Amino acid sequence: MSWAMATLIGLQGAAGTYLLLHRSLTRIILGIGLLANAVNLIALTAGGSPGSPPIIGEGGETADPLPQALVLTAIVIGLGVTAFLLATALRSWTIDGNDDVEDDIEDVRLARAALESDRSSGPDPTTSDSEFTGGLDEVPEAGDS
Amino acid sequence: MTSEAILPLMVLVPLLGAGASLVVARLRTMQTAVTFTVAAGTTILSIALLLKVDADGPIRAVTSIPEAPIGVTLDLYADRFASLMLVIAMLMLLAVLLYSAGQKAAGEMSIWYQPAYLVMVAGVSAAFVTADLFNLFVAVELLLLSSYVLIMLEGNDEQIRSGTTYVVLNVLESTLLLMAVALVFAATGTLSFFALPAAIAELPSGIQTGLNLLLLAAFGLKAAIFPLFSWLPDSYPAAPGPVTAVFAGLLTKIGVYALIRTQTLLFPDTNRTLLMWIAGLTMIIGVLGAIAQSDMKRILSFHIVSQIGYMVMGLALGGVAALTATIFFVLHQIPIKTSLFLVEGIVEAETGTSRLDRVGGMARRSGPLAFMFMLSAMSLAGIPPLSGFVGKVGIVTAGLDQQEWVLVAVALLVSLFTLVSMLKIWSGLFWGDVMPVDPRKGVLRHHRRMSAAAASVVALGVGIALAAGPLYSFTERAAEDLYLPAEISEAIVGDSK
Incomplete structure (x- = not known):
């Protein structure tokens, strides 16, 4: 893993965590997006060195397709969850005019x-x-x- | 049909059924018929799987692309533990479906309920039959996504408030899990349950501990262990009645299942002191929280947390004896916990609330309902000869054998507190003057399907107590399976070639 990648993942994770700690659901959703993509980058870098595609017959070294499959699945799931949370934020706003997460x-x-x-x-x-x-x-x- | 075909069918049948029930969503009778057929079919499949596995040993189904230079496989596996959990989970899901069909007559349930429910069935199945971490992640996502829909089904103020916490916390959990899975792959280059034990054993101990803790945090959040439980008592009570029952009975137990699976398979006998602390604190904090509450649903929700502590205690003790008791305890918790929430749902459907100070005299209004509650509550507290007693005796005996006096003392004390808080529900809801005043007679007659479902789940709980002898020897074989992954997997790989 290169230093640039590690720094990027670290910064993105930190920013995501910071946003996740807010009360406004919109910010939480943005935080989840950042955090999830930081984790996707971890999974992607776990796949090995750049430049070797996970496609049979492309020539050269074939990368293990498992991390790519993992990331693709995670992105799709992330899309669904984000859409659901946005709908929740909208409903929360319709009910009481804000999207704050309320106290227990x-x-x-x-x-x-x-x-x-x-x-x-x-x-x-x-x-x-x-x-x-x-x-x-x-x-x-x-x-x- | 070969026995290997059952494994993918366990996931495919409910998933296709969910699609079918979406297609006929506007025809309510048709939708209910499709859903029930699919759920019953999955239950029959799971029973067939259990019988097969017990007779012939674990089953593994591998689908792979032959031309691929690197193994691209879909690997499914069921041993005794997994198939036992599958059977009890499918029976519960079927009973709760019957119960919610009773509620639907009152116009409470939306047309999206049954499709989402079937997707959850598929997720539960997938979590039990998977044989690698990646598919476990996908299975957890499948059941989480459908649980998000179910917990906010009505979309009212209360559900949005508590559902948001639930969704955000569980999204965080899946992010942690994905990170753990990615790092396990980065460290070992494999995610298969069969290859991982050997690969992880070769890693430096620091990396092992890191991966272990990350997985522990991810599944611990799902299982609601201390200190990661606070989302549970807040969000579960707000969901629709039957949804709470199935969440309480099943979803946290899948976290426990994953914990047991990963801890025994990937990291055998490590971090036991940490797990013991977690177990003790989970038990105590959960039960103290329960005593402080004044609403039946919330008391029961805190009890979920408390009972998880016993399961973690059995896992922390380790060894075949403790794990036998733990598997039995999980097996008994699923119907007991579900039945308590189902009884609560009937009370709430009748009176409109489950607050202890607003309802009273339910025992005078319906003796059978009070009897159902009493059986399950006594079992939860561990009164002999009910099933909770058998499980707790097993765990406590294992603790005594390993001379963990403090943990055993905590477990016994928590058992007493459990009884106290059950008595609190009993004296608040079932005894005393009849409230609200001027009720109609015959509670169970007005909720036929709901009471039939609740009664069958209670009967299943009692059945576990009656069949405790054979079941206990079965869970012993299941626990032995857990500790022999390498030998078993080699035997199966050998068979499939």
């Missing part, structure tokens, strides 16, 4: 309970309850304080 309901419930017990034993019990009715995303942050 049980996590929200626990965070809310923790927040309430925190408030009831806290120094300022007169705080308004209106904060509890805020967006779900705000609850865990408030729980940290």
